[in-house]
Amino acid sequence: MVNSARFDVVVIGMGPGGEVAASRLLAAGRRVAVVERELIGGECGYWACIPSKTLLRPVEARSGARGAAGLGSPGLDWAGLRGYRDQMIRHLDDTRQVDEYRENGATVLRGAARLVGRDPWRVEVAGQRLTAEHVVIATGSAAVRPPIEGLDEVEVWTNREATTLTEIPERAVLVGGGAVGVELAYFLAGMGTRVVLAQRGDRLLTREEPRVGELVAERLRRDGVDVRTGTQVRRAARAGGGTVVEFDDGTREETDVVILGAGRRPRTDGLGLADVGVEAGERGLAVDERCRVADGLWAAGDVTGVALFTHVAKYQGRLVADGILGRERRADYTGVPRVVFAEPEIAAVGLTAAQAAAAGIETVAAEVDLPTSLARPWTYETEPRGTLGLLADRDRRTLVGAWAVAPLSGEWIHTAALAIRAGLPVDSLDDGIAQFPTYSEGYALAAERLEF
Numbered sequence: 001m002v003n004s005a006r007f008d009v010v011v012i013g014m015g016p017g018g019e020v021a022a023s024r025l026l027a028a029g030r031r032v033a034v035v036e037r038e039l040i041g042g043e044c045g046y047w048a049c050i051p052s053k054t055l056l057r058p059v060e061a062r063s064g065a066r067g068a069a070g071l072g073s074p075g076l077d078w079a080g081l082r083g084y085r086d087q088m089i090r091h092l093d094d095t096r097q098v099d100e101y102r103e104n105g106a107t108v109l110r111g112a113a114r115l116v117g118r119d120p121w122r123v124e125v126a127g128q129r130l131t132a133e134h135v136v137i138a139t140g141s142a143a144v145r146p147p148i149e150g151l152d153e154v155e156v157w158t159n160r161e162a163t164t165l166t167e168i169p170e171r172a173v174l175v176g177g178g179a180v181g182v183e184l185a186y187f188l189a190g191m192g193t194r195v196v197l198a199q200r201g202d203r204l205l206t207r208e209e210p211r212v213g214e215l216v217a218e219r220l221r222r223d224g225v226d227v228r229t230g231t232q233v234r235r236a237a238r239a240g241g242g243t244v245v246e247f248d249d250g251t252r253e254e255t256d257v258v259i260l261g262a263g264r265r266p267r268t269d270g271l272g273l274a275d276v277g278v279e280a281g282e283r284g285l286a287v288d289e290r291c292r293v294a295d296g297l298w299a300a301g302d303v304t305g306v307a308l309f310t311h312v313a314k315y316q317g318r319l320v321a322d323g324i325l326g327r328e329r330r331a332d333y334t335g336v337p338r339v340v341f342a343e344p345e346i347a348a349v350g351l352t353a354a355q356a357a358a359a360g361i362e363t364v365a366a367e368v369d370l371p372t373s374l375a376r377p378w379t380y381e382t383e384p385r386g387t388l389g390l391l392a393d394r395d396r397r398t399l400v401g402a403w404a405v406a407p408l409s410g411e412w413i414h415t416a417a418l419a420i421r422a423g424l425p426v427d428s429l430d431d432g433i434a435q436f437p438t439y440s441e442g443y444a445l446a447a448e449r450l451e452f
């Protein structure tokens, strides 16, 4: 063990949460050590958001071309797409990122960090001991491996293998109908894979309004996905060159691969938390409003279990940096958008009716079928689609929730996100003058239908 090096801050884990915290602290002139055991950029940059959205885009664009009058169906070149995906994930090489952090004054350490003492905080990594006034834990999350009999004997992909795939499988059974399952089902079906999507819950995307799950299942089925809700995979076994999967209703399906999208678990193991008197729950490290775990110990991103999104990890990274820099700031998660990048996009923000009821808020809701009333769906595509739902607080007449299953909704949901975050009166949506012809015109229509 070499002598202990002293830092103002040690950041453990350099995904989006760790990167934002480290960059802001470096910019403020703090002595920062960053520790990463795999690649700077984290899950998001190499095996999650970036590759998945890169892979989805051509499938979406082709569907858009098919829907646009007179365009027809462009070809999709898998080798070209795969090459661009590899470029986007930097060929799993973070040399440039390491160099940039070093140029910006950081000490970059490779390896798994472990807390070995407190007052002051002490961290061990790759045979080195670091001492710091503050430690930031931003170690993210990993795919849950559900207890399916025989899973170890068959071809299984998590998000990692799925987003770095080199060949398109002929058949796939997806386990889980959350964001990972829905995006992968849409991508693979678009690439010609025969997809079975098994969801334990009674609908897809269970955190959203039930209506969203219905519309998404309808859409995926139209695209050829065999969506099975209320279903779990019971066991999997090798059969010939492939796999046979058995569902809990006794039915069986042959597949080339089982793909897991069954949720995430926080990466807290191996961090030595218990040794320094810090407890981690099943959902991760509990943080206060400033993202503090204990005095001088902070956490950001998926490891906090607050909301598993890159934009939330980045927001928490900002809060942590501000907290360490002595700037008083408290977390407010009102109006965080949630977008699933299928086609059309599935976007939501704020509360569902059930969540509002649980919070004691009396609500009114409205739903608008956009092609019935707007021009944009028709100028956009020959088989126009789109549904928008709004949820408002009856007493305060403010928007508390919104969702849309419609083209480009991942962009225009931000109008609702802003309205919810700022607590704008619904009347200001009703009174809004949106550009003609856009999907955004739907807000005034839906707001008008809210019966207070």
Ligand SMILES: Cc1cc2nc3c(=O)[nH]c(=O)nc-3n(C[C@H](O)[C@H](O)[C@H](O)COP(=O)(O)OP(=O)(O)OC[C@H]3O[C@@H](n4cnc5c(N)ncnc54)[C@H](O)[C@@H]3O)c2cc1C
Pocket (backbone or CB within 6 Å): 012, 013, 014, 015, 016, 017, 018, 035, 036, 037, 038, 039, 040, 041, 042, 043, 044, 045, 047, 048, 049, 050, 052, 053, 111, 112, 113, 114, 138, 139, 140, 141, 159, 163, 180, 267, 270, 271, 300, 301, 302, 303, 307, 308, 309, 310, 311, 312, 313
């Ligand atoms: C398939 C998929 C698609 C997704 N798409 C989106 C999307 O489109 N938009 C969105 O907002 N979110 C998306 N997400 C969620 C998003 O990836 C996460 O919310 C985000 O990566 C969280 O960032 P983070 O910084 O908390 O952790 P991570 O990105 O997981 O990074 C944590 C880092 O910590 C490192 N680490 C862990 N333990 C240690 C240790 N002991 N010592 C040193 N280093 C350590 C890891 O190697 C990793 O690099 C997606 C997730 C998946 C699975």
Ligand SMILES: NC(=O)c1ccc[n+]([C@@H]2O[C@H](COP(=O)([O-])OP(=O)(O)OC[C@H]3O[C@@H](n4cnc5c(N)ncnc54)[C@H](O)[C@@H]3O)[C@@H](O)[C@H]2O)c1
Pocket (backbone or CB within 6 Å): 146, 147, 175, 176, 177, 178, 179, 180, 181, 183, 198, 199, 200, 201, 205, 206, 231, 232, 233, 260, 261, 262, 263, 264, 307, 308, 309, 338, 339, 340, 341
């Ligand atoms: N576009 C995006 O922003 C994006 C994309 C992908 C993932 N993510 C984030 O990553 C997180 C993880 O996504 P996820 O889809 O893995 O998890 P999730 O928790 O959103 O959904 C997992 C689903 O799998 C089901 N499930 C669990 N075990 C099962 C089993 N044995 N059989 C059948 N179904 C089972 C659960 O009922 C649940 O509905 C999400 O919370 C999301 O925040 C975001």
